[in-house]
Every structure is written in structure tokens, then in C-alpha cells.
Amino acid sequence: MSAKIIDGKAIAENLRNTIAAEVADIAARTGAQPGLAVVLVGNDPASEVYVGSKARQTVAVGMRSFEHRLPADVPEAELLALVARLNADDAVDGILVQLPLPAHINTDRVIEAIDPAKDVDGFHPVNAGRLLIGLPTLVACTPLGSLLLLQSVHQDFSGLSAVVVGRSNIVGKPVAQLLLQHNATVTIAHSRTRDLPAVVRAADIVVAAVGRPELVRGEWIKSGATVIDVGINRLPQEPGAAKGRLVGDVAFDEAVKVAGAITPVPGGVGPMTIACLLRNTLQAFRARRFGE
Known part of the structure; x- marks a missing residue:
């Protein structure tokens, strides 16, 4: 048995094409x-x-791209002032501050300064809270992309057992909330979980988002399970190689022999992240301009 490879590049391209068509329709009707x-x-x-990739893809789907580059030693107050200007700029529907930020800047303070209605990264506490209680909101891009990849395999999550390996605010927790909203039975596993292999082995769906190369072994995977590998890790450079090999949090060569469907690294979750950023920007635009 060999797993179906979930093609994140193709699914992301289809999503971008859908977004581009909607943006073109809106521009034709309203000029916005x-x-x-x-x-x-x-x-x-x-x-x-x-x-750079975000900017190119933003323009490619017919959106306006505004890029702001600041020096590494920029004072926090100057960055916060820029965020305030972008909040007030009616031409800007989505704001993304690229992470990580330099150590002298308080990341939480910057995220909380972004208008939640323009928080297309989905990191603002208001948006995270709305996701937690099941209200419509802007959802973090990587968890949303992971869900869309899962939906390419499963039409219905009811009755399925899902294990999320990793409990970060950026991926682990929000992807667990999305799965709960779609009626999966969800377990969040982490570094303190006892007998992690046994916990993973019981799951119909495994989302690996822990940031440790090839932590999840093939023998941990239930036969026929769907595996979403969020991790992207560069291994040490081998002799004769130009650079270290990219791998996920799942031992792909082992897991592909057992799983029913699996995302590759690269080419799985990664392409979906920017596509979902564009989707969130369109969502924020429609909410701000049309009250949708």
C-alpha cells in the first residue's frame, strides 16, 4: 500500500484561481x-x-500589494506607529507583520496593535478568541490551509479521531479548534504526552506541527490514516550536497507506506499558507467594504 500524495501546490493554485476570479468580478462591478x-x-x-513570494502572488490575483521594509534596529514605537497608519489607511484591507521580529520588539504588543478586522494572519487575541468560541473570524493561514488539505480527502470529519502533535498558538491550537468545529474528536499531544506513539497510532487524522525533523515515525501511523505534515526542517548538509535536505515532522518515506493520504514536504502545507493569506485578505475586504 502506498498513500495518496496530497498535492498542496495544485490545491493552492485552484484556490488562487478562485480568488483571482472573484477579485476580477468585484473590480469590474465596483472598481475596488x-x-x-x-x-x-x-x-x-x-x-x-x-x-517577496507574498507580494508576487498578491499582485497575480489582482490585489494591491503594499510592502514596508524597516531596519532591524527600528524602535518598537516606530513599528507601532506604522501599524497605526496602516490601520487607518482605507486602501489597506489586510496587515501582516512578518515574524519573527527582533528581540528588542515585543511581538505580542505588535500583534495586538493590528486592527482585528485587518489581521489576515489570524493571530490577534480577538480573532483567536472568536475561533475558540466558534464565531466567524480570520483564521491563521497555516491551520486553515491544513484544514482545506484535509477536506480534499474527507468530506465529513464526524466520528474521526484526530491527533494534533504540537500546541503552539500559531498552528497546534487553532488547527485543533478547526477540527473540533468540523466534529472530529481531537487530542492535542505535546512534549509531555505519555507514550506519544500509542496516542498517534489511534488517530484517523494526524497533524504534525512540532518543529522536530521526522519525529513521527511510520510505525506510529494507523493504517489508512490521513497525515498532514506542517513541519519544515533543514537537515545538516551532507558531503557533496549544496545544502541540507528539507524534511517535515513526519518520516515521509516510512509513513507513505502506511498512511491512506499524506502531504509531502515541500509541496504540501507550505503553498497553502500564502493562498490562505490571500483568501483572508479577500474575506477582510468583503467584510470591511460590503459588510459580509
Whole structure:
């Protein structure tokens, strides 16, 4: 048995095409365009690449892209002042401050300064709270993308047992809330969980989001289970290789022989994150402009 490979690139492309068609329709009818502002502090190479990709995809679906780059030593007050200006800018429907921020800046303070209606990252306590109690909200992009990938396999989660490995505020907790809302029976596992292999082995759905390369082994996976691997880790460089190999939190070569469906790394959850950012920006735009 070999698992179905869940193609995150193809699903993300379909989502972007749907968004682009809706944006074009709105522009034709009203002349309005959603606008996404991205703030990058410093010049972290990975963040530079990610921000550039966001900008390209934003423009590609017909949205306006506003990019703000600040030096790594920018005072926190200056960053907060920029966020306040973006909150007040009617051309901006979504605001994303690229994380991580330099150590001298209080990340929580910056996230809480963003208008919840423009918080397309879904990290603001208001949006996290609305998700917790089941109200419509802007949902963090990676958990939302993970859910959409699962929905490409399962039309109904009722009666399914799901284990989320990882309890971060960015992925683990929100993806567990989404699964609960869709009637799965959810367990959150973490570093203090006793007999983690046995907990994972009981699950019909496994979402691995712990940030440890290949932690979840193939022998932990229930036969036929659906596995969403959120992790992306670069292994040490091997002799003769240009750079270290990218792997997820799941030992893919082992798990693919047991699972019913599984996401690859790369090419699984990653492409969905930016696509869901664009979806959130369109959602924020429609809520702000049309009260939807």
C-alpha cells in the first residue's frame, strides 16, 4: 500500500484561481481592489524570500500589494506607529507583520496593535478568541490551509479521531479548534504526552506541527490514516550536497507506506499558507467594504 500524495501546490493554485476570479468580478462591478500590506523588519534571508513570494502572488490575483521594509534596529514605537497608519489607511484591507521580529520588539504588543478586522494572519487575541468560541473570524493561514488539505480527502470529519502533535498558538491550537468545529474528536499531544506513539497510532487524522525533523515515525501511523505534515526542517548538509535536505515532522518515506493520504514536504502545507493569506485578505475586504 502506498498513500495518496496530497498535492498542496495544485490545491493552492485552484484556490488562487478562485480568488483571482472573484477579485476580477468585484473590480469590474465596483472598481475596488483588496489591498494587502506586509511589514518586514530586518533582512532575514528566509523572510525576504517569503515576503517577496507574498507580494508576487498578491499582485497575480489582482490585489494591491503594499510592502514596508524597516531596519532591524527600528524602535518598537516606530513599528507601532506604522501599524497605526496602516490601520487607518482605507486602501489597506489586510496587515501582516512578518515574524519573527527582533528581540528588542515585543511581538505580542505588535500583534495586538493590528486592527482585528485587518489581521489576515489570524493571530490577534480577538480573532483567536472568536475561533475558540466558534464565531466567524480570520483564521491563521497555516491551520486553515491544513484544514482545506484535509477536506480534499474527507468530506465529513464526524466520528474521526484526530491527533494534533504540537500546541503552539500559531498552528497546534487553532488547527485543533478547526477540527473540533468540523466534529472530529481531537487530542492535542505535546512534549509531555505519555507514550506519544500509542496516542498517534489511534488517530484517523494526524497533524504534525512540532518543529522536530521526522519525529513521527511510520510505525506510529494507523493504517489508512490521513497525515498532514506542517513541519519544515533543514537537515545538516551532507558531503557533496549544496545544502541540507528539507524534511517535515513526519518520516515521509516510512509513513507513505502506511498512511491512506499524506502531504509531502515541500509541496504540501507550505503553498497553502500564502493562498490562505490571500483568501483572508479577500474575506477582510468583503467584510470591511460590503459588510459580509
